[in-house]
Amino acid sequence: MCIKIGGVQKFSLLDYPDKISAIIFTSGCNFRCGYCHNPELFSSNSEWDEEKVLQFLNTRQGKLDGVVITGGEPTIHKGLPEFIKKIKSLNFSVKLDTNGTNPHMLKDLIQSNLIDYVAMDIKAPLSKYKMITGIEPIGVDESIEFLLKEKIPYEFRTTALSSQLLIKDFEEIGKLISGADKYFIQKFVPSKILDNNLLADKGYTESEIKCIMNILKLYIKSVGIR
Numbered sequence: 001m002c003i004k005i006g007g008v009q010k011f012s013l014l015d016y017p018d019k020i021s022a023i024i025f026t027s028g029c030n031f032r033c034g035y036c037h038n039p040e041l042f043s044s045n046s047e048w049d050e051e052k053v054l055q056f057l058n059t060r061q062g063k064l065d066g067v068v069i070t071g072g073e074p075t076i077h078k079g080l081p082e083f084i085k086k087i088k089s090l091n092f093s094v095k096l097d098t099n100g101t102n103p104h105m106l107k108d109l110i111q112s113n114l115i116d117y118v119a120m121d122i123k124a125p126l127s128k129y130k131m132i133t134g135i136e137p138i139g140v141d142e143s144i145e146f147l148l149k150e151k152i153p154y155e156f157r158t159t160a161l162s163s164q165l166l167i168k169d170f171e172e173i174g175k176l177i178s179g180a181d182k183y184f185i186q187k188f189v190p191s192k193i194l195d196n197n198l199l200a201d202k203g204y205t206e207s208e209i210k211c212i213m214n215i216l217k218l219y220i221k222s223v224g225i226r
Contacts, residue, residue: 002049002050002079002083003026003050003074003077003079003080003083004026004027004028004077005024005025005026005027005046005049005050005052005053006025006026006027006038006040006041006048006071006072007025007041007046007048008022008023008024008025008048008053008056009022009023009025010022010056010060011064012068015068015070015095016065016066016068016093016095016117017117017153017155019065019066019093019095020063020064020065020066021064021065021066021067021068021095022056022057022060022064022066022067022068023067023068023070024053024067024068024069024070025038025041025070025071025072026041026069026070026071026072026073026074026076026077026080027041027042027043027046027071027072028041028042028043028071028072028073028076028077029041029042029071029072029073029076029099030073030076030099030101030135031073031099031101031133031135032133032134032135032194033123033132033133033134033159033194034132034164034193034194034195034197034198035159035161035164035193035194035195035198036193036194037192037193038071038072039192039193039194040192041071041072042072050083050086054086054087054090057087057090057092058090061090061091061092064092065092065093066092066093066094066095066116066117067087067092067093067094067095068094068095068096068097069084069094069095069096069097070096070097071097073098073099073101073102074096074097074098075096075098075101075102075105075106076102080105080109081105081108081109081112081114084109084114084115088114093116094114094115094116094117095115095116095117095118096109096115096117096118096119097119097120098118098119098120098121098143099120099121099123099133099140100120100121100122100139100140100144101137101138101139101140101143102139102143103139103142103143103146106118106143106146106147107146110146110150110152115152116152116153117152117153117154118147118152118153118154118155119154119155119156119157120143120144120147120154120155120156120157121156121157121158121159122140122144122156122157122158122173122176122177122183123137123158123159124158124164124165124169124173125169125172125173125176126140126141126176127172128164128165128169131164132164141176144156144176144177148177148179148180153181154180154181154182155181155182155183155184156177156180156182156183156184156220157183157184157185157186157226158170158173158183158184158185158186159186159187159188160185160186160187160188160203160204160209160212161188161198161201161203162201162202162203162204162208163198163200163201164198167204167208167211167212167215170185170212170215170216171215171216171219173216174215174216174218174219174220175219177219177220178219178220179219179220179221180219180220180221181220181221181222182220182221182222182224183216183220183222183223183224184223184225184226185209185212185213185216185223185224185225185226186225186226187203187225187226188201188203209225213225
């Protein structure tokens with residue numbers, strides 16, 4: 001069963017901690033976050049398909065350490081586990097970016113040793129998810145709970161828009177993922193996004209970011225900013 005590929009970035013030093021990687025973007029997402037910077041992935045007509053991606057990766061053995069699978073939302077594709085098996089057969093480490101709404105697939109991928117690192121987006125406190133994503137956060141809390149108990153390296157992260165999240169919302173996020181190893185605040189960078197009304201968002205001041213980080217450090221072992 002194939003997955004739909006939205007695009008490939010052939011080289012990255014930033015997206016997989018401590019590894020040189022390629023990035024595979026899957027098409028389609030169950031969220032509709034207004035600040036999404038990959039809106040073209042909702043209905044992509046990419047030249048890439050599974051076979052072409054695997055052919056490319058085959059030429060990068062020994063040159064790349066890992067592969068990042070992102071989206072869109074990769075876990076909406078039922079064929080994702082089989083696709084990752086093919087990538088792993090080429091001896092690449094695999095990082096998965098996910099919104100956490102498919103905890104059953106996430107568990108299966110981890111327990112089958114198909115992924116080596118997880119980056120899960122925390123969009124907001126659970127009470128604000130529908131406002132930001134368009135849907136209820138079904139499965140998100142289950143994915144969080146699972147990652148907190150597993151030994152796989154992981155990180156949580158939130159894109160910070162002052163027009164959508166209040167400072168106090170970050171304390172709720174801290175409580176939601178309390179005990180987590182790593183969490184990153186991602187600064188919003190105006191670019192192509194789904195909702196152009198959000199381009200006016202001025203973000204948080206440096207003092208506000210510092211305040212947010214101090215709050216989060218009460219609940220999370222390591223807090224950073226990107």
